[in-house]
Amino acid sequence: MAPSVQFPGNVFFYLIFVSALVFFAYSAYVRIYLLLLGKPDLRLDRLWERIVSFVPLVLVIWRVIRPRYWYSGVLHLAIFWGFMTFQLNTINFFLEGFSDDLSFMSWASAPWLAYFPVMQAFEILTLIGVVMALARREIYKPPRLSLNWDARIILGFIGILMITDLFAVAFQIAIEPFSHSERAFFSNAMAETFKGTDVDVLKAWHTTFWYAHLLDFLLFLNFLPYSKHLHIFTAAPNVFFRRLQPTGVLQPIPNLEEQEVFGVGRIQDYTWKQLLDGYTCTECGRCQEACPAYNTGKELSPKEISHQLRQQLLVNASDLLPVPVLNINVTGERGVPLTEAMGFNPIWDCVTCGACQYECPVFIEHIQAIMDVRRYLVMDEARMPETAQATLMQLEQRGHPWRGTPLGRTSWIEEMGDVPMFDGSQEYLFWVGCTGALSERNVLTTKAIVRLLNQAGVSYGVLGAEEGCCGDPARRLGNEYLFMLQAQQNIELFNTKGVKKIIASCPHGFNTFKNEYPQFDGHFEVIHHADLFAQLVKQGTLKPQEALAQKITYHDSCYLGRHNNLYDSPRRIVAGLPGAEAVEMPRTGAQSFCCGAGGGHMWVEENPGKRINQERTEEATATGAQIVATACPFCLQMFEDGIGAVPEAAEREIKVYDVAELLDMSVAPASAVPEAAKADPPQGQSEEPVQQ
Amino acid sequence: MLHMICCVKQVPDPETPASQFKVDEATKKVLPVPGIQPVPDEYAILGVEAALRIRDAVGEAKITILTLGPEAARDAVKHALAMGADEGVQLTDAAFENGDSFATARALAAAIKKLEPFDLVLCGRQAPDWDVGVTPSIVADILSLPCITRASNVKVSDGTLQVERVLSDGFETVEASLPAVVTVSNELGEPRYPQLKQIMAAAKKQVSVWSAGDLGVDSSQLGAAGSLLSLDRLYVPVQDVKCEFIEGETPEESAEKLAAKLREEKLI
Structure with missing residues (x-):
């Protein structure tokens, strides 16, 4: 009893x-x-x-x-x-x-x-x-x-x-x-x-x-x-109401032009679900353990972001509620602008790689929470790192992020000659992308893709000078308005030209076209070149023949892998190269580590700390691979830089190629070895004069 | 209230890749490159930034943006308005076309006069289209105002102007009475990034359009008719680089051969 x-x-x-x-x-x-x-x-x-x-x-x-x-x-x-x-x-x-x-x-x-x-x-x-x-x-x-x-x-x-x-x-x-x-x-x-x-x-x-x-x-x-153990109540609804779209998608601002405030400048500007994320975080720190920014000594910790979501809401509760609020176990400071509470540097450290969200057991959406504040900083306060400002200005005025490029959008076409222009009669639009057209190293990939498309008899065309920016950099740098204009402009162009299917060579454009254009009523079938070429190899349309007897490690691009679940195709291409030995890095697949270029960081100065690409290059070097394969122009550039900064990689002369370039080397007859391979003449045939 | 007038200009993108830059020698015109849009002259935008900084410091001031050019030149005015300027005036007329620095300065000076009372005229040090850099000085001459070029810092206090200007070997600070004309150099720093709200407000703002008639200047003084300079030939210079290695058994021998070669080419 x-x-x-x-x-x-x-x-x-x-x-x-x-x-x-x-x-x-x-x-x-x-x-x-x-x-x-x-x-x-x-x-x-x-x-x-x-x-x-x-x-x-x-x-x-x-x-x-x-x-x-x-x-x-x-x-x-x-x-x-x-x-x-x-x-x-x-x-x-x-x-x-x-x-x-x-x-x-x-x-x-x-x-x-x-x-x-x-x-x-x-x-x-x-x-x-x-x-x-x-x-x-x-x-x-x-x-x-x-x-x-x-x-x-x-x-x-x-x-x-x-x-x-x-x-x-x-x-x-x-x-x-x-x-x-x-x-x-x-x-x-x-x-x-x-x-x-x-x-x-x-x-x-x-x-x-x-x-x-x-x-x-x-x-x-x-x-x-x-307590942070409130997750006992909130974890279940937080998981139930999670976003089911790919993690790489950012949400649009509805009726952008009529908004008073752009992005999130006060805690109550978040959605209820984002606030629930704050309640749900148990500070287990798995996000932090996976975060490339945190792991290279930057100020950002995704755990701290979701911690602040709760702290800022509770510490300011008495200003938001009609009843007195008892605040126990709350550490935040009341009345501080949200941008300060979250921190300017952490907000700009994020590379939007999604490792945090992949690891989070309760589906907290860190990226959108960070990007909402970034949007506020950019659109409302016009406060951002100098390099971000220069990039946005460049995007606005010139429609591409590559300031000072010696190339025009059609330079590579003029060099190659005989590249079909898209006129609506072809099956695919091959979207070259800013980087594929305007960065000298990446033009080599673009040419390899075109050679392979020709070889396989794919029906495609390009837009040449009519191509603009897909909008990914503007959106990830917080300028949603500019992104919206660019997306609307492209959708209009695609519809006018009769585009139905798009081949994208850059995972960022791929993600934007595939997952974000539908937000603006642009519906296209989008395929990444790695996927297309893997299919063509499987069908026997493209036959790798030249031996590439090297150890090759494939690096997953965040926007291809984690954000879009595309892990196998590029690996199948590598595995199908005669003589190639594929090796994996310890952090691979869904747990891959970013190259450091996501979230607009291809053009934004990295805050003090170890460089992310250096960390990743060291990891690739440790596999013993002689070639790093990627399927993303940004990853490719980040590795090129990384190899220069990692002594062992430089000493072993590790090379980085897009999977399309590797396939092209193997498929093409010996006479058509791509420039990427020619750029590295065999020893003893150096054309440089011997210096005294 | 302090009234500042900033002259801005839309120019062909100075970062057009050299491989894409083409001129038509027959008509003596620079050809537009497909896919590359004109941009606001960055020096002139720095002039706007200087005006905004003065306004931030003194608290209250009116900033008027002035440009001379065709319809498309309005983008530069809109950009300056988005940065925070108050009003825009665009001089558009067939009579203004193909003018040199003198003809353009006459039109600008007349417009500035029409915008009286004003305290300060801010311009970029030179526009990257022709890189001449004398128009502001001629404007000052026409208006009989002091002119200070290549400013790295501009301040207004108690009705006087203090300007730090860039020299080839350092800086100097000068003072002048208002009104005056100042040209701004890149040492001023970065121009501000417009807030979205201002971009949207600027898009809605009306830009006044004035023709030659509105300025009351005889069209013989304007455009091609009023120009003192004439363009004889427009061409892209051909740069020929020849590289030759001087061989020699010993460093002395190489040096001797090099010296002989240089003398032969009449370089020493």
Whole structure:
């Protein structure tokens, strides 16, 4: 019998039960009210997919149990399922607290008794999980974690919740065993050891543990809203309402021209879902561990971004709410502009590679949160690094980001001659891209692609001088307005010319055409050249024949891989080269490490710290590969620079080629070896005069 | 209230790749390159930046943008308005076309006169189309105003003008009374990036268009008719680079041969 059913226990029970619920309702009201201040964002598309994926993503916490983080996975699974199973017991605990007649035992004793051993097993499991979690925090201390009292308190609450229940049941059995009390196997065994103790002493212990359990539960419940462990409530909805589009997509600003503010300058300018991201972040730091900016000593930590989402919302809550706000466990500073709270440098450090979002177990959308502030800085305050400003000015005035290029859009066409212009009669538009046309190194890739297209008899045409910028740099640099104009202009041009299918050689253009133009009603079938050529090789239309007996490592472009799930095609091209030996870098596929050029960083000065491309080049060099293969013009340039900066890479004269160039070298007859290969004359035939 | 007039200009993109730059020798015209649009002259935009900085410092001032050129030249005015200038005036008339620095200066001076009262005229040090760089000085001469060229810093306080100007071997600071004409050099720094709200506001702003008649200047003084210079020939110079290696058994022998060669070419 619960000690709360008799006077004075019942008064005490009712008092703390009601006050705990009232306080919890207040905390929940504050948080829900704040959430609803956010801008609307309907997240109910593909409802069936959301419902089905709820099982693996929430119930099996699939993204928490990644092989790399197996320890965290196991302990989370133990605590999560232990805790969930335990909740039936909590319901019973309160029912029993009101009256014995309400308890499951009195009206559903058979299922309740069947549940008993399961519950006790899960309580033990939870305790194991809690010990594992404490060991990780106090002994292993992985640097990605924020080690603070918050977690200790929460783990303490959970641990005590289990221990007090086990003891309370044990003392109850010791006082008076109920029928089948052996099913509470653990408590039953504990009760054995209390045999012979005075009944009054046992009763006193039972009362103590019962109230300890009650208080622990209610305190835990009321502490949660003030803790980063609020994810216990918010993770499930956060996963359910996640964005189902590719992570590389940025959202448009609706009715841009009528907005008062552009981007996010105040915390309440975020959408409700972005604010929910803030509530949901547990600061596990997996995002930070994957972030190329953070890992090369920049100020940005994606963990800090989502941490600030919550801190800024709560610390400014009293200015946003009609009721007084109790702020406990909030570290932010009130009234500070959001741009300061997030930090100017961190906002500009982001390369939009998406590694953070790939790692996040609860689908927090860091990129959009960062880009929203970047938009505000650029469009509202016109505040940005000098190089970003110069790039945007260049894009605005000249329609491409390559300031000072000695090439025109048609220079490569004039050099090659006989390149078909797109007139609507061809199947594909080959979009060359600014970099493919205007950067001398990348023109070599463009020419290789054209040779392969010709060889395979693909029906295609190019736009020549009519080509503009796809808009990716403007959008990633925060100038949504410029992006919108560029996108609308291109869509109009494509529609006028009768473009249906596009071959893109740059993953950034590829992503923009494929995933972002539909936002402006531009619907085209877009294929990246690596995909197309892999198909053509498979069909036998293109036949690699020249041997390329080299060790080759393929570097995943973020906008091809993580953002668009295209991992295999470029690898198949490399694997199909006669004699080539493909090797992988440790960080590969979905866990690939950015080259450093995403998010407009191809043209924006990197903040102090190690250069990202250097870090990646070192990784590529360590594989022993002689050739780094890419499928992105930016990655290619970043590696060219990186090789110069990494002594071992320079010494071994590691080369970087686009997969199209490698394929071209192998497919083309020896007489047509591309310039990229010719640029490196065999030793002993140097044309340079011998100096004295 | 301080009134500043900034002269801006839309020019063929000075960063047009050399391989794409072409002229028509017969008509003596620079040919537009497909896909490459004209851009605002960056020096002139720095003049606007200088005016905006003065306004930021003194608190209140009116900035009028003035340009001479065809319809398309309005982009430069719009850009300056987006940066924060208040009003725009564009001089467009067939009579203005093909003028040299003198003819253009007469039109600009007349327009500036019409915009009276004004305190300061700011121009770029030279436009990258013809790189002549004398128009502002002629404007000052016509208006009988002091002219300070190649400014790296411009300040106005208590009705006087302080200008730091760039010399070949350093800087000098000069003072002048207002009104005056100042030309601005790249040492001033970076021009500001327009805020989107201002870009949108600028797009809606009306730019006044004045013809030769509005200025009250006789058309014989303007455009090709009023020019003192005439263009004889326009061509892209052919640069011929010949590289020759001087061989020799010893460094002394190589040097001797090199000296003989240089003398032969009448270079020493």
